[in-house]
Amino acid sequence: MTEDSNRTPENGGRLDTKPRSGPRAGAAARASAGRPRTFLNSPSVKLVLIGLLTLMLVVPTTFVWVLVEERADRARDVAQDIARSWGGTQQINGPYLVVPYTETFVVTEDEKEQTKTHRYSAVLFPERLEIAGDVAVEERQKSIYKLPVYSSQLNLSGRFSSPPSSAFDPQNGGLVQIEADKAVLVVGIGDVRALKSEVSVSIGTTGPVAFEPGLAGLMRNRLPDGRHGASGINAAIPERTWRQGFSFDIPLNLNGSTALYFAPAGQTTSLRLASDWPHPGFTGAFLPDSRTIAGTGFEAEWSIPYLARGIPKVIHTSEMPLQDKLLGVKFVDPVNFYQTISRSLKYAVGFISLTFLAVFVLEVRSGWQFHWIQYGLVGLALIIFYVMLLAFAEHVGYGFAYLIAASAATALNAAYVGSSLKSAFSGVVMAVVMASIFGVLFALMREQDYALLIGSVIAFVALAVTMFVTQRLDWSGGEPLAARPAE
Known part of the structure; x- marks a missing residue:
């Protein structure tokens, strides 16, 4: 190995006398190439930006809710027309x-x-x-x-x-x-x-x-x-x-x-x-x-x-x-799917937060940067899920429409996250996480009496997993866990 190959931007061009090899060297190289040292790229700031982005997505979620109510009103008007002709x-x-x-x-x-x-x-x-x-x-x-x-x-x-x-x-x-x-x-x-x-x-x-x-x-x-x-x-x-x-x-x-x-x-x-x-x-x-x-x-x-x-x-x-x-x-x-979709929109913020949390964990473990704009695109895909669910439910019924919309959103986000993080494993993990989230959301809509219980357990499990996965993460913006040398 030549001396020039051990000069890095982090040491200001100084010679790194400790050669690196193996998987950690690859992770360090990815971190160096894909994660330049900037304030916005520090994990703590990234997490705050993700939180703000989640709140911003409440606006399009509200527009979707208005659309659902508009379609529900239209359905009620048509029902009244039928009732006037047949009998109320x-x-x-x-x-x-x-x-x-x-x-x-x-x-x-x-x-x-x-x-x-x-x-x-x-x-x-x-x-x-x-x-x-x-x-x-x-x-x-x-x-x-x-x-x-x-x-x-x-x-x-x-x-x-x-x-x-x-x-x-x-x-x-x-x-x-x-x-x-x-x-x-x-x-x-x-x-x-x-x-x-x-x-x-x-x-x-x-x-x-x-x-x-x-x-x-x-x-x-x-x-x-x-x-x-x-x-x-x-x-x-x-x-x-x-x-x-x-x-x-x-x-x-x-x-x-x-x-x-x-x-x-x-x-x-x-x-x-x-x-x-x-x-x-x-x-x-x-x-x-x-x-x-x-x-x-x-x-x-x-x-x-x-x-x-x-x-x-x-x-x-x-x-x-x-x-x-x-x-x-x-x-x-x-299945009154208008009422069901409207009720599911109440869980949209938590639904989006869990998805962002999964992407964030995969990002800090991979060493590649996932820009906050990309987080926004993932969130918009979840918003489009609700629109697709509404549109398909009016034609093929709620159950089949949910399967179509959830499958499309899961495949799109899993492929996007996997390709952005240059990791097929991250894509598979994202697919499993989103499939689980969609499955839980479907169960919540069918079991209204247990919605609070199920939601609280999921929030606790998600927080626990995040805590332990990011336990050794340098929140101030240092090297990610994968790039750290073994102690």
Whole structure:
């Protein structure tokens, strides 16, 4: 070896009398060629710059989140268009027997007696209500968006007992006049446009009585979106029939979308639902007593006793009762990927930080410089991952889209890091690290209840690995570990 070959920039051209050989000489040569001694190249400053760069990437991450919300709003608008054509969320409330009556009474105002007349509606609940329904669900598509819609065959049966003597007691001590010939049977329906056939009620042994649209002007029905409107049907009931009590049977052929709700209108209510949709979401004031869920659909049964309902047998009101005690099922889309992607963006900073940390460790171990601009390019590739995930999920579904986007981001960053650090081993390590990160992120999105636990464990492990890998690193900017002579 000649003397000139041992002159280095670090010793100012002085002769290095200690020859170097082997792998450490190669690492030192790489450090000398690829890592000039500058302030910005010191590991401590590099780590600070990486932290600032991570925070800067919050800005494009926010833009991606806005894009996800915009696409989600577009999907909701299309779903509403489908629902308007097919039928919206349905709520079946009733049947109730509504008997109007007036009360005439005398009041004294300004030392003068005045006669006033108030109009009331006595709402009688069925003594027993049994609801059975078969619901066939399918997905309707418009453009690239889908919405679960259903066709239901429902049957409402039960019995009204004769009204109690207190049903028409005066409210102000006046004279009561019952409008017995105006009694009606009313059933509230969320979207009457979705009725697919005429509806009639079979009363006792008499023939069917046809329903008319609306709630006969007597009551208001609060719709699922909070608005009020006359959404329902009514059938006139003869005085002799309702005074004696009667049984009823009401078949309904009803379309709808997203969800189906019922009110426990009977003093005792039983409900049985069966459907071919394998992803039910039971909700409302009462959960089913029993349920069976399989890949081919579900069956569920509810039983609500009189005391649990918490309402007397007769009430006086101008609105449909039990609007706050609905029960039913949502036909859940198993993966709402807009919500999932939006939630995953909350972990983007940690996701990017772990990736940068892996690159930093590989850099300080390799002896080659990885510029902070290159860190930015790696981070932008991770941002593009979310955009690709959103774009592909709208066409091929969330699971397959995640595989495509994650594979592309992993391959790109692994190849880039490996080639920049002149090390195939670094590329392989980067691929393993990123595949692990993407796998953990996928698990976090599926296991929301354990997200905090999993995230905290990963952060601890990443910090521990970094601490021990960089234990002998000269943070002030000296030679990297690989270039140090053995002690």
